[in-house]
Amino acid sequence: MDVRAAVALEAGKPLEITTVQLDGPQAGELMVEIKATGICHTDEFTLSGADPEGLFPAVLGHEGAGVVVDVGPGVTSVKKGDHVIPLYTPECRTCPSCLSQKTNLCTAIRATQGQGLMPDGSSRFSLEGKPLFHYMGTSTFANYTVLPEIAVAKIREDAPFDKVCYIGCGVTTGIGAVINTAQVEPGAKAIVFGLGGIGLNVIQGLRLVGAEMIIGVDINPTKKEWGERFGMTHFVNPNEVEGDLVPYLVDMTKKGADQIGGADYTFDCTGNVTVMRQALEACHRGWGQSIIIGVAPAGAEIATRPFQLVTGRVWKGTAFGGARGRTDVPRIVDWYMDGRIEIDPMITHTMPLTEINKGFDLMHAGESIRSVVMY
Secondary structure, eight states, X not given: OEEEEEEEOSTTSXXXXXXXXXXXXOTTEEEEEEEEEEEOHHHHHHHTTOOTTOOSSEEOOOOEEEEEEEEOTTOOSOOTTOEEEEOSSOOOSSSHHHHHTSOSOOOTTHHHHHTTOOTXXXXXXXXXXXEOBOSTTTOOSBSEEEEEGGGEEEEOTTSXXXXXXXXXXXXXXXXXXXXXIIOOOTTOEEEEEOOSHHHHHHHHHHHHHTOSEEEEEOSOTTHHHHHHHHTOOEEEOGGXXXXXXXXXXXXXXXXXXXXXXXXXXXXXXXXXXXXXXXHXXXXXXXXXXXXXXXXXXXXXXXXXXXXXHHTTOEEEEOSGGGOOHHHHHHHHHHHHHTTSSOOGGGEEEEEEGGXXXXXXXXXXXXXXXXXXXXX
């Protein structure tokens, strides 16, 4: 069938809005009519050419929400008419990783997903008879897409697509990093580096669990108001700090008898390896944890003095906030619908598919938290 899509023909070029062909779902697959999709920095990372696993030509997009319109043989967990969020991190519930309950990194379809293909090794998308690669197993920059059954989360039908699509990546990644990866406890002191869409969701995750001190760090002074809106208690602009940032932050966290200082938890949402080091070294001696969320450019490496780790600090990474998609995403949708978390203020711009490149321009200019394409 013919569908409308924003196609990444090559790295570094704007997306081309065109009609592509989409084959129907095969065994274990389903077709979803995408109603809304967010424009995420990860899409930009791949489109820029900095992603070492980036494949072209491809239909990008991984942060969507829509309705199941067709199912292939063997699909039992969802049916036509169900509302779903595509999952770039699937949950098969049977692979060793899923069964371990120690990670959300399901391996059931990892090999083919990384090759831009469906589990049977082929693509459902084509343009003028030539295959297009799928992206992150989701390809939500098309008004219809085909996904494996294990890569969709069924959600309640009263949730607005233009808001809950953001749960497909940004919201879950930020809040999940707090709840699942760091397991932050009430009363904790935390520092969040980078107050974009992910960082703001880390902040509201910290507020949700009852963190006492939430320091936001960003070189953009306009982010102070955004951070405070979601629960930040202190704001630091590194450009306004005299001397080294790390001792400045550590000094802020000193309280009462604790004159060592340092945050119980820090979160890097920048993808900058220098900031990652600062985040680790701003942790508390003996127990501080630093969570890496931001994706660094290809070939980048992190470094610190071994002393920082020997004295008890911990470096952790997280993907999709440690969330198990089919299990956790519906719960996060409920949190939004029940008013426990906010999404609406973060959707700063909406646009039709024909203006999707404008959404990337807004991102580059730092004028948007999240732009959403409405189909």
